[in-house]
Amino acid sequence: MQHPNPDRIAQTDNPIHPLLAERYSPYVYEPKAVEPDKLRSCFEAARWAASSFNEQPWTFFVATRDDEAAWSQMLECLMEANQAWAKDAGALVLTVAARNFTRNGKPNRVAEHDVALAVANLTFQAMHTGLQVHQMAGINQAVARQTFDIPDGHDPVTALTIGYAAHPDAGADQDIAKRDRGQRQRKPLSEIVMAGKWGTSAEL
Numbered sequence: 335m336q337h338p339n340p341d342r343i344a345q346t347d348n349p350i351h352p353l354l355a356e357r358y359s360p361y362v363y364e365p366k367a368v369e370p371d372k373l374r375s376c377f378e379a380a381r382w383a384a385s386s387f388n389e390q391p392w393t394f395f396v397a398t399r400d401d402e403a404a405w406s407q408m409l410e411c412l413m414e415a416n417q418a419w420a421k422d423a424g425a426l427v428l429t430v431a432a433r434n435f436t437r438n439g440k441p442n443r444v445a446e447h448d449v450a451l452a453v454a455n456l457t458f459q460a461m462h463t464g465l466q467v468h469q470m471a472g473i474n475q476a477v478a479r480q481t482f483d484i485p486d487g488h489d490p491v492t493a494l495t496i497g498y499a500a501h502p503d504a505g506a507d508q509d510i511a512k513r514d515r516g517q518r519q520r521k522p523l524s525e526i527v528m529a530g531k532w533g534t535s536a537e538l
């Protein structure tokens with residue numbers, strides 16, 4: 335499968351799986367629906383993520399671009415800056431975390447962590463079928479709660495787009511498309527992997 339934007343493929347210092355290197359958060363999508371079977375597999379992958387005590391504290395709301403009412407309802411839950419590019423994706427998803435364990439009602443300190451694991455599974459399943467995912471913290475939680483009737487004890491966490499990414503040259507709005515240009519940057523391993531004491535890089 336040809337990568338939609340080869341400049342965005344990670345230039346890694348150590349070898350990693352191609353799916354990991356080829357993931358990026360696109361701002362330019364082909365305004366095209368995602369096939370339902372691919373979407374189902376994305377959520378199936380999310381379903382099989384690990385979670386603390388197998389609590390599975392995730393819930394997803396999904397809207398597809400071919401359902402206009404659901405699409406605009408979901409877009410309204412995003413910050414305006416995100417609506418501007420997310421509107422072209424094939425599917426929009428809102429993630430929700432359950433705050434307390436069902437087994438004992440105690441707070442689940444790692445609920446959002448587990449939601450993120452499920453999103454990571456979803457992301458790489460999506461990529462496996464030629465799709466890309468872009469996550470968003472920029473949502474309006476109050477609007478999302480009201481729109482989807484999300485009960486107490488559950489909080490909207492993020493939204494994400496799933497769709498067919500396109501090259502930035504194909505972007506209608508070049509102010510948006512320019513965010514899809516150039517190489518992606520990361521901190522070096524020496525800054526993020528420590529051993530012994532804070533500030534001491536691990537000797538790997």
Ligand SMILES: Cc1cc2nc3c(=O)[nH]c(=O)nc-3n(C[C@H](O)[C@H](O)[C@H](O)COP(=O)(O)O)c2cc1C
Nearest residue numbers: 342357358359360416468469470471472473492518
């Ligand atoms: C939890 C989370 C929230 C994010 N929120 C937003 C957002 O609201 N708007 C946006 O344009 N990008 C958002 N991003 C995308 C990040 O900016 C992006 O992942 C980061 O710049 C690294 O780029 P890459 O994903 O292409 O490697 C978010 C990413 C994550 C994981």
